[in-house]
Amino acid sequence: xxxxxxxxxxxxxxxxxxxxxxxxxxxxxxxxxxxxxxxxxxxxxxxxxxxxxxxxxxxxxxxxxxxxxxxxxxxxxxxxxxxxxxxxxxxxxxxxxxxxxxxxxxxxxxxxxxxxxxxxxxxxxxxxxxxxxxxxxxxxxxxxxxxxxxxxxxxxxxxxxxxxxxxxxxxxxxxxxxxxxxxxxxxxxxxxxxxxxxxxxxxxxxxxxxxxxxxxxxxxxxxxxxxxxxxxxxxxxxxxxxxxxxxxxxxxxxxxxxxxxxxxxxxxxxxxxxxxxxxxxxxxxxxxxxxxxxxxxxxxxxxxxxxxxxxxxxxxxxxxxxxxxxxxxxxx
Amino acid sequence: xxxxxxxxxxxxxxxxxxxxxxxxxxxxxxxxxxxxxxxxxxxxxxxxxxxxxxxxxxxxxxxxxxxxxxxxxxxxxxxxxxxxxxxxxxxxxxxxxxxxxxxxxxxxxxxxxxxxxxxxxxxxxxxxxxxxxxxxxxxxxxxxxxxxxxxxxxxxxxxxxxxxxxxxxxxxxxxxxxxxxxxxxxxxxxxxxxxxxxxxxxxxxxxxxxxxxxxxxxxxxxxxxxxxxxxxxxxxxxxxxxxxxxxxxxxxxxxxxxxxxxxxxxxxxxxxxxxxxxxxxxxxxxxxxxxxxxxxxxxxxxxxxxxxxxxxxxxxxxxxxxxxxxxxxxxx
Numbered sequence: 001x002x003x004x005x006x007x008x009x010x011x012x013x014x015x016x017x018x019x020x021x022x023x024x025x026x027x028x029x030x031x032x033x034x035x036x037x038x039x040x041x042x043x044x045x046x047x048x049x050x051x052x053x054x055x056x057x058x059x060x061x062x063x064x065x066x067x068x069x070x071x072x073x074x075x076x077x078x079x080x081x082x083x084x085x086x087x088x089x090x091x092x093x094x095x096x097x098x099x100x101x102x103x104x105x106x107x108x109x110x111x112x113x114x115x116x117x118x119x120x121x122x123x124x125x126x127x128x129x130x131x132x133x134x135x136x137x138x139x140x141x142x143x144x145x146x147x148x149x150x151x152x153x154x155x156x157x158x159x160x161x162x163x164x165x166x167x168x169x170x171x172x173x174x175x176x177x178x179x180x181x182x183x184x185x186x187x188x189x190x191x192x193x194x195x196x197x198x199x200x201x202x203x204x205x206x207x208x209x210x211x212x213x214x215x216x217x218x219x220x221x222x223x224x225x226x227x228x229x230x231x232x233x234x235x236x237x238x239x240x241x242x243x244x245x246x247x248x249x250x251x252x253x254x255x256x257x258x259x260x261x262x263x264x265x266x267x268x269x270x271x272x273x274x275x276x277x278x279x280x281x282x283x284x285x286x287x288x289x290x291x292x293x294x295x296x297x298x299x300x301x302x303x304x305x306x307x308x309x310x311x312x313x314x315x316x317x318x319x320x321x322x323x324x325x326x327x328x329x330x331x332x
Numbered sequence: 333x334x335x336x337x338x339x340x341x342x343x344x345x346x347x348x349x350x351x352x353x354x355x356x357x358x359x360x361x362x363x364x365x366x367x368x369x370x371x372x373x374x375x376x377x378x379x380x381x382x383x384x385x386x387x388x389x390x391x392x393x394x395x396x397x398x399x400x401x402x403x404x405x406x407x408x409x410x411x412x413x414x415x416x417x418x419x420x421x422x423x424x425x426x427x428x429x430x431x432x433x434x435x436x437x438x439x440x441x442x443x444x445x446x447x448x449x450x451x452x453x454x455x456x457x458x459x460x461x462x463x464x465x466x467x468x469x470x471x472x473x474x475x476x477x478x479x480x481x482x483x484x485x486x487x488x489x490x491x492x493x494x495x496x497x498x499x500x501x502x503x504x505x506x507x508x509x510x511x512x513x514x515x516x517x518x519x520x521x522x523x524x525x526x527x528x529x530x531x532x533x534x535x536x537x538x539x540x541x542x543x544x545x546x547x548x549x550x551x552x553x554x555x556x557x558x559x560x561x562x563x564x565x566x567x568x569x570x571x572x573x574x575x576x577x578x579x580x581x582x583x584x585x586x587x588x589x590x591x592x593x594x595x596x597x598x599x600x601x602x603x604x605x606x607x608x609x610x611x612x613x614x615x616x617x618x619x620x621x622x623x624x625x626x627x628x629x630x631x632x633x634x635x636x637x638x639x640x641x642x643x644x645x646x647x648x649x650x651x652x653x654x655x656x657x658x659x660x661x662x663x664x
C-alpha cells in the first residue's frame with residue numbers, strides 16, 4: 001500500500017513554478033488522503049493562476065502515479081499566503097541612522113544563515129530606498145495571482161521581496177505617505193507566499209518613524225540586530241534605535257559595527273578612517289554581544305554593486321557567521 | 333531732530349536675548365514713529381516671554397535716549413514667528429539614500445554661505461535621526477514663549493533648529509508616525525523665529541516618504557542639492573530623489589559626491605574605497621553642475637564628532653564654496 005510519506009516525498013520534488021522551492025517547502029500541501037488506491041491531494045492555491053494550477057495538477061498526477069495507485073486527484077483550496085506561511089523567526093536589522101550598512105548586514109546575515117542550511121528569506125522593508133535586490137543581482141518581476149505573490153529566489157536560494165522588484169523602473173521614486181508605506185510592509189508579510197522559513201530577515205528603513213514602527217508592531221519580530229559605525233554621530237542615533245526596541249519590548253540579539261576600519265595592504269595597516277571603533281562599547285551599552293566588526297572592503301562594495309553579495313567569503317564573514325549562529329540560539 | 337535711521341541704528345545693536353542677533357536681523361522691528369521728540373517703537377513679541385519683553389523695553393528706552401529725544405515708548409504687537417520671518421532662499425539638501433553625508437553637506441553648505449557673509453540658518457528636517465546639532469557642538473535648549481521659539485546660534489553664527497535640541501536626552505527616540513513628523517517640520521518653519529535670513533538650508537531625511545514630501549510641499553524650496561556617493565547602489569537610490577524633485581518641479585542646483593576617495597599620505601595615493609567616482613555622471617544625468625567631490629577625511633569625521641564642523645578648512649572645501657556660490661546664482 002502506498003503511504004502518505006511516499007506521496008509527500010514525491011511532492012517534495014515538485015517545484016512551484018518561478019520560485020525554485022517545492023510545494024512542501026512552500027507549505028502548500030494541505031491534505032493527503034489515501035483510500036483504496038485513490039490518492040486525494042489538496043493544495044493551497046495562493047499566488048497561483050489557473051494556468052499554474054492546471055500545470056501543477058498534471059505534473060503531480062504523473063509524478064505520484066506510484067505502483068499501487070489507481071487514480072490521483074489534485075484539488076485546490078483557497079487562502080491567503082499568510083495562511084500558508086510558517087516562519088520560525090523574524091529577525092529585524094535596524095539602525096536609527098541611514099547608510100550605516102543595514103542592508104549589507106541584513107544580506108550577510110541571510111547569507112550566513114543560509115550557508116548553515118537554514119531556509120531563509122529577506123523582506124526589504126525599506127520601501128522608499130530598497131537596496132536588497134541590487135545586492136543579490138535580482139531584477140525578476142515577482143509572479144503571482146489575485147491571491148498573492150511569490151518572492152524571488154536569489155542564486156543561492158534566499159527568498160527576496162522588495163518594493164524595487166515591483167516598480168516599473170528601478171529608479172522610479174516611491175513617493176508615499178507613511179500609512180501607504182505601512183500598508184506595503186503589511187502586504188509583504190501577509191500577501192507574499194514565503195512558505196516554510198527558518199528565518200525571515202527584515203531590512204528596516206532608517207529612522208524610528210513609520211516603517212520601523214509598523215514592522216515592530218505588526219510583524220512577530222523575535223530578535224533585532226543593531227547596526228552601527230564608529231562615528232560618534234552614528235552611535236548617538238543608533239542609541240535611539242536601541243531605546244525604541246526597548247520601549248517596544250523587542251529583544252536585541254547583537255550589534256554589528258560596520259565600516260570599522262580599512263585595511264591598506266601596501267602598508268599592512270588597518271586605518272580607522274571613520275574614527276575609533278565603538279562597537280564593543282555600543283554592544284556593552286545594549287547588554288548584547290558584538291557580532292562583528294566589518295571593515296570598509298572595496299571588494300565587498302564591488303560585489304554589492306555587481307549583485308554578488310552571496311559570493312563574499314572572508315575570515316571576517318566566517319567570524320560573523322559564528323557569532324550569529326550563537327546569537328540566534330536565544331530566539332524561541 | 334532725531335531720525336528713524338538713527339533709532340534703527342541703535343536697535344541694530346540690541347541683541348535678542350539667547351540668540352546673538354539683533355532685533356533688526358530678527359525682523360522684529362515693526363514700526364518706528366517719531367513726533368515732537370517722542371519716539372514710539374513697536375516690536376513683534378513672537379518667542380518672547382513677558383520677562384524678556386520687559387528687559388528689552390528697558391534696554392531700548394536707555395539705548396535710544398538720543399540727544400533730542402524726550403521719551404521713548406516701546407510696545408509689542410502679537411504675531412507668530414512666520415509673520416516676522418523673511419527668508420531669501422530655502423535650499424534643501426536631499427538624497428534618496430541614508431548615510432551618504434547629507435547632514436555633512438548641509439552643514440558645509442551653510443558654513444560656506446556664512447563665510448561669504450550671508451545670514452544663514454539650518455532647519456534639521458531629519459526628525460527621527462537629527463545630526464546637525466552634534467556637528468555644530470550645540471546642545472543648548474532653545475528658548476521661547478507660547479508664541480514660538482528661537483533657533484540656537486552656532487559659534488560662527490549659523491542659526492540652527494533641530495528636534496534633538498528639544499528632546500530630553502539626545503538619545504531619546506522620536507517614535508512618531510508620518511503626520512506628526514510632518515507637523516514638526518511645519519512647526520520648525522512657522523513657529524521658529526528665523527528672522528531675516530539670506531539662506532535657510534534644510535537637511536532632509538533620507539528616502540522619498542513623508543518628511544521630504546512635506547518639506548517640498550510646504551516649504552518654498554527654491555533649490556535642491558543632491559548628495560550621492562560612488563556606490564552604484566547609492567546612485568540608483570539617488571536617482572529616485574532626482575525623479576522626485578522633478579516630479580515636484582523643484583530645481584536641482586547641483587550634485588555633491590561624498591566619500592569619493594580616501595587620501596592615504598603614507599603612499600601618497602587617493603584610494604577609491606567605495607568604487608569609481610560617479611559624481612560627474614550623476615550630475616550630467618541630472619543636467620546640473622557637480623559642486624564637489626568630497627573625500628573620506630578622518631580629520632573631518634573627527635571634527636564632526638567633536639562638534640567642530642565649522643573649523644574645517646581645506647582646499648576641497650574652498651572648491652565647494654566656489655562652486656556653491658556660482659550655483660546659488662540661479663536662485664531667484
